[in-house]
Amino acid sequence: MYRIGELAKQYDINTDTLRYYEKEGLLVPSSIASNGYRIYSSADAKTLGVILRAKAIGFSLSDIKTLLSIEVDKANKECLDVKLVVDDKLAQVNAKIEELQTFQRSLKRLSDACCGGHESAQDCTILQALESESLTILSECHHD
Amino acid sequence: MYRIGELAKQYDINTDTLRYYEKEGLLVPSSIASNGYRIYSSADAKTLGVILRAKAIGFSLSDIKTLLSIEVDKANKECLDVKLVVDDKLAQVNAKIEELQTFQRSLKRLSDACCGGHESAQDCTILQALESESLTILSECHHD
DNA sequence: ATAAACCTTGGAGTAAACTCTAGGGTCAAG
DNA sequence: CTTGACCCTAGAGTTTACTCCAAGGTTTAT
Structure with a gap:
């Protein structure tokens, strides 16, 4: 479980980027603490890895959103x-x-x-x- | 001498584009009529031709601005x-x-x-x- | 006289992917 | 008990090259 700053540091990105990805529906933290802090699971971290790798290849965030939607429903795709x-x-x-x-x-x-x-x-x-x-x-x- | 609409029509562009080029300092009409209308000379029209051709080749407006500044001072460049x-x-x-x-x-x-x-x-x-x-x-x- | 077609300005909106700011809440250490 | 590091939201700013809008003035034709 990571807080936003920890996850951001781990992947060397800005915390604002993470909030932006959330707003865009790409990566929604799996829980919110009672104090309102975002809590990211290891699965969330893994998804972030996928997002960042896809981005490095040249996919737009919109492409990645499509890719992720297939990913979560793999079995039926x-x-x-x-x-x-x-x-x-x-x-x-x-x-x-x-x-x-x-x-x-x-x-x-x-x-x-x-x-x-x-x-x-x-x-x-x-x-x-x-x-x-x-x-x-x-x-x-x-x-x- | 052309009014903005005439020049725009001649080059098949939007009048707003011409006003935008003016704001960016790319193409300032050589005079303004007493009623406030922009008046473009044939030299202005020729410059617009240069701008549009340079754009078609792939130059950015900022590149074109540089090119035009050289153009007006050719003799010393x-x-x-x-x-x-x-x-x-x-x-x-x-x-x-x-x-x-x-x-x-x-x-x-x-x-x-x-x-x-x-x-x-x-x-x-x-x-x-x-x-x-x-x-x-x-x-x-x-x-x- | 009035409608259509033209012109003016200033400012907002568009895409993409963030980045930054203001103003404030939370938490651990000294 | 206060300092510093962290977190929150909402909203504005960045870039490029326009495009569109509102609200109004001007010109031309009927």
Whole structure:
């Protein structure tokens, strides 16, 4: 049994974070002492471990809430239910990566076209590209 | 010369966005009519074009502000100044991509290890991985 | 004269995941 | 009996880039 400060220290997080997780329904302490203090059981601590690990992998608190709801009703859930959450997240991550790679290509093309020297920025190709309506430097040429 | 609604329509954005850009110091209309209406010049419109293109590439409004401040003082700036902004952004994007690729690998390993079938989630490898303190499934084995 | 369409300001609301503050109660040690 | 460390609640603040709202002034057309 731990008080909020003990649990927070153990997992190196803020006590406010724990109160926040409670408000969000992620981790409700299993009991409240007569003085109003939150009391966390070892099972609560274990759940916190799951939350923190899932967060480290990149799940949002909302994803984690779904995962935990499956966890508590494991017996009546299928592997499929769990895998769907993971695969959905994977699709989101893949989409985000592709979006960023598009930015990356644009930036690289911009950077490569610029001498980056002590010449006046008056004729800088980067500024010209941003001023030009066609953004020729950035457009990928899919035609030959 | 355009009124706020005309300029917004021309670039297919909200008038509130223009007022927001003004508040942020990105695009201040070159004059105000006697009735208090904002009046945008063609130069203002051109600047808005730059802002919107830079945004499409992935620059934040704060990045764009830096870029614009260089732009207005081009003559006294060097290519280097411009390139530094772009390269800095490129480094941020690269870092973000790598972070996401780590998530991607973790998620893929999690997903691949799960049958995803109608079996009970009781023995689901994904849930087991999240419950396990070692996260063995997720850890990359750099040793042989 | 009046309605529609435009403009103004100031301020609130949105998502995400906390973090911090104010003001106060609880508990153990000296 | 008071000091310090801990706990409580409610609510505001953080970041980014807007979007929406209320309450009102202006312009244009009928």
